[in-house]
Amino acid sequence: MTSDRPAVLTLEGLQGLIEALAAEGYRVLGPTRRDGAIVYDAIAGLDDLPAGWGDEQDGGRYRLVERGDAALFGYAVGPHSWKRELHPPHLTLFRTRREADGFSVEAAADEPEPTAFLGVRACELAAIAVQDRTFLEGPQADPHYARRRAGSFLVAVNCGEPAGTCFCVSMETGPRARGGYDLALTELLDAAGHRFLLEVGSERGRALAERLDARPAEAADLAASRAVSERAAGRMGRRMETGGIKALLQENQEHARWDQVAERCLSCANCTMVCPTCFCTTVEDTSDLSGETAARVRRWDSCFTLDFSYIHGGTVRGSTKARYRQWMTHKLASWYDQFGVSGCVGCGRCIAWCPVGIDITEEVAAIRGEKNPESAG
Amino acid sequence: MSAMAAGAAATDPMLPAVARVVGRRRETADVWTLEVAPPDGWAGFAPGQFNMLYLPGLGEVPISMSGDPAAPGPIRHTVRAVGAVSAALAALRPGAAVGLRGPYGSAWPVAEAAGADVVVMAGGLGLAPLRPALYRLRAERARYGRVALLYGTRSPADILFRRELERWRRQLDLEIEVTVDRAAGDWRGSVGVVTRLLPRIAFEPVSSVALVCGPEVMMRFAADALLDAGVPEPRIHLSMERNMRCAIGQCGHCQFGADFVCKDGPVMSYDRLRARLKIREL
Numbered sequence: 001m002t003s004d005r006p007a008v009l010t011l012e013g014l015q016g017l018i019e020a021l022a023a024e025g026y027r028v029l030g031p032t033r034r035d036g037a038i039v040y041d042a043i044a045g046l047d048d049l050p051a052g053w054g055d056e057q058d059g060g061r062y063r064l065v066e067r068g069d070a071a072l073f074g075y076a077v078g079p080h081s082w083k084r085e086l087h088p089p090h091l092t093l094f095r096t097r098r099e100a101d102g103f104s105v106e107a108a109a110d111e112p113e114p115t116a117f118l119g120v121r122a123c124e125l126a127a128i129a130v131q132d133r134t135f136l137e138g139p140q141a142d143p144h145y146a147r148r149r150a151g152s153f154l155v156a157v158n159c160g161e162p163a164g165t166c167f168c169v170s171m172e173t174g175p176r177a178r179g180g181y182d183l184a185l186t187e188l189l190d191a192a193g194h195r196f197l198l199e200v201g202s203e204r205g206r207a208l209a210e211r212l213d214a215r216p217a218e219a220a221d222l223a224a225s226r227a228v229s230e231r232a233a234g235r236m237g238r239r240m241e242t243g244g245i246k247a248l249l250q251e252n253q254e255h256a257r258w259d260q261v262a263e264r265c266l267s268c269a270n271c272t273m274v275c276p277t278c279f280c281t282t283v284e285d286t287s288d289l290s291g292e293t294a295a296r297v298r299r300w301d302s303c304f305t306l307d308f309s310y311i312h313g314g315t316v317r318g319s320t321k322a323r324y325r326q327w328m329t330h331k332l333a334s335w336y337d338q339f340g341v342s343g344c345v346g347c348g349r350c351i352a353w354c355p356v357g358i359d360i361t362e363e364v365a366a367i368r369g370e371k372n373p374e375s376a377g
Numbered sequence: 378m379s380a381m382a383a384g385a386a387a388t389d390p391m392l393p394a395v396a397r398v399v400g401r402r403r404e405t406a407d408v409w410t411l412e413v414a415p416p417d418g419w420a421g422f423a424p425g426q427f428n429m430l431y432l433p434g435l436g437e438v439p440i441s442m443s444g445d446p447a448a449p450g451p452i453r454h455t456v457r458a459v460g461a462v463s464a465a466l467a468a469l470r471p472g473a474a475v476g477l478r479g480p481y482g483s484a485w486p487v488a489e490a491a492g493a494d495v496v497v498m499a500g501g502l503g504l505a506p507l508r509p510a511l512y513r514l515r516a517e518r519a520r521y522g523r524v525a526l527l528y529g530t531r532s533p534a535d536i537l538f539r540r541e542l543e544r545w546r547r548q549l550d551l552e553i554e555v556t557v558d559r560a561a562g563d564w565r566g567s568v569g570v571v572t573r574l575l576p577r578i579a580f581e582p583v584s585s586v587a588l589v590c591g592p593e594v595m596m597r598f599a600a601d602a603l604l605d606a607g608v609p610e611p612r613i614h615l616s617m618e619r620n621m622r623c624a625i626g627q628c629g630h631c632q633f634g635a636d637f638v639c640k641d642g643p644v645m646s647y648d649r650l651r652a653r654l655k656i657r658e659l
């Protein structure tokens with residue numbers, strides 16, 4: 001492959017892509033089936049991918065189903081997001097050592113391996129762009145995120161099978177990747193065979209693509225790829241009306257709906273853990289028994305915990321109502337003030353992984369005064 | 378891509394410098410002022426800003442600077458021992474090491490207040506973050522109109538910086554009114570909430586600037602009293618307090634509506650805060 005003209009990879013070609021990434025020195029991560037879910041893990045080749053598995057998702061529900069075909073990327077999204085890689089759940093920041101005159105501080109070694117992500121959905125590319133704003137574009141960049149981000153090679157795979165919880169069309173983040181990737185694939189499974197349309201999105205992507213055994217795409221391949229995205233766009237399980245959403249939430253902080261949702265919400269923090277854009281962390285201090293050495297560890301945190309807003313004398317957001325309101329108002333409203341974009345990319349994870357099935361799209365509709373959010377079906 | 382530009386070798390803004398305590402002074406039963414030698418690279422601070430002070434194995438907390446920003450020498454922090462970290466900080470002796478990151482946050486609009494009357498209202502330990510502003514107001518006293526400090530605290534024994542306040546009062550640079558919540562028989566000053574002091578001072582409300590720091594309830598009442606007196610909302614400045622884990626806008630803990638108190642605050646004007654202060658548990 002020599003130009004930016006889309007190309008077509010066969011299954012062997014895809015195996016070649018994984019091997020080429022590994023040969024370039026990337027640790028390759030991709031979708032695998034484990035414990036009844038599609039999660040991101042190390043892969044060596046096609047055999048590790050969840051061939052023939054799809055997912056069924058709804059409020060409080062996630063289930064793998066056999067598709068009856070050989071699709072390797074025939075699911076929507078699982079509980080993992082690439083946030084785990086770029087903004088790790090657990091990271092040692094530094095260690096201290098007691099010295100005669102006090103203590104010394106030493107940054108923890110942080111040399112993340114260059115990593116290729118295979119199977120990044122359009123909503124996840126959008127989520128990465130959202131986190132870039134938090135961690136790279138503030139007054140002080142987070143060097144841990146910056147290192148991981150600079151060392152990551154993104155292979156997008158356009159979504160062909162949105163789940164019942166998906167609403168990327170409403171959030172204008174998908175289902176087709178529109179940039180922010182090194183390479184993008186569309187899985188095609190039709191009479192013309194099992195193959196992948198390959199599009200280049202960066203210089204690195206081009207360099208890698210040139211080494212692959214691929215044929216130039218024909219008009220029929222391009223049309224088939226577009227059709228996959230159009231079909232997916234038409235099958236969003238949910239929708240969210242986003243017109244004026246910032247004002248809607250910021251001006252309805254005392255809406256009765258917050259009390260109603262608080263009666264159901266368990267404050268379990270699942271929604272913030274699975275969300276690909278939630279960035280909050282806390283820091284924990286540990287020391288050995290003698291107090292000789294200590295470490296400072298950064299850990300994912302959630303605005304659903306009581307400690308999160310603790311200041312001496314009490315917690316600011318003591319009620320579940322206040323915490324749920326913080327979460328949803330942050331995602332859909334104050335994020336615009338802070339980062340100029342929505343904090344929600346429409347991936348639907350918070351809906352599926354909520355133990356009681358609270359649905360962010362339904363909550364927005366309720367605050368708008370709509371009884372049932374119409375489904376785009 | 379910005380990810381590349383951010384560079385791989387950037388140092389971690391979460392790493393504290395190790396600074397040395399060079400002095401310690403008891404202010405009240407549970408409040409101490411620490412003097413810390415400026416670490417390498419320290420470029421000074423503006424009144425109202427804070428540092429993150431860290432002790433190994435214990436934790437890191439936001440503490441305001443309480444000294445004169447123009448004075449060379451140690452950085453002053455006035456700490457009330459309320460919990461594990463603050464108590465350990467308050468107990469540090471000269472020679473001890475302390476982790477320090479900063480300065481962070483927005484500043485009191487001291488220079489912007491030139492030409493105006495300035496009303497400083499402090500509740501309890503809230504006087505500490507205001508003291509750097511008072512030093513600057515005094516240092517350039519001729520640039521301001523009337524300057525008043527209204528200070529409310531729990532009891533006469535809790536009055537911070539007492540000798541300094543008495544000296545300032547004698548020098549007639551500042552009008553200083555102090556009130557306490559409760560007092561034994563030998564207290565001849567005021568008893569009651571700090572807002573009750575406002576009618577005692579002469580100032581031109583419409584053109585004045587108010588700097589307010591204290592517990593959030595005190596600040597709400599103070600702001601209401603200032604508004605009632607005719608001070609315009611954008612001229613009233615409060616210093617907000619929220620849980621802080623990073624001080625650089627990345628941990629999310631300090632959010633107050635859309636603001637990160639650590640970088641958009643802590644000092645913010647009332648017009649920006651008004652709607653949010655009315656919402657419970659925001």
Ligand SMILES: Cc1cc2nc3c(=O)[nH]c(=O)nc-3n(C[C@H](O)[C@H](O)[C@H](O)COP(=O)(O)OP(=O)(O)OC[C@H]3O[C@@H](n4cnc5c(N)ncnc54)[C@H](O)[C@@H]3O)c2cc1C
Binds near residue numbers: 427
């Ligand atoms: C901008 C700012 C400036 C401050 N300036 C001063 C000052 O000059 N002097 C002073 O004595 N105190 C100041 N504080 C309050 C001080 O940070 C808390 O008293 C301190 O964090 C309490 O920690 P602790 O571990 O001793 O108490 P605990 O009650 O055991 O608190 C546990 C943890 O909760 C968090 N926390 C508790 N209270 C607060 C609080 N009020 N604000 C933020 N986080 C809190 C801390 O992370 C703390 O480690 C300031 C707070 C802020 C936000």
Ligand code: SF4
Binds near residue numbers: 349
């Ligand atoms: S809020 Fe929910 S739907 Fe939106 S990005 Fe986060 S997990 Fe996905």
Ligand code: SF4
Binds near residue numbers: 277279280302304326
């Ligand atoms: S929704 Fe909560 S956990 Fe997520 S980024 Fe906002 S404050 Fe943090």
Ligand code: FES
Binds near residue numbers: 620621628
């Ligand atoms: S203290 Fe971490 S975001 Fe403000």
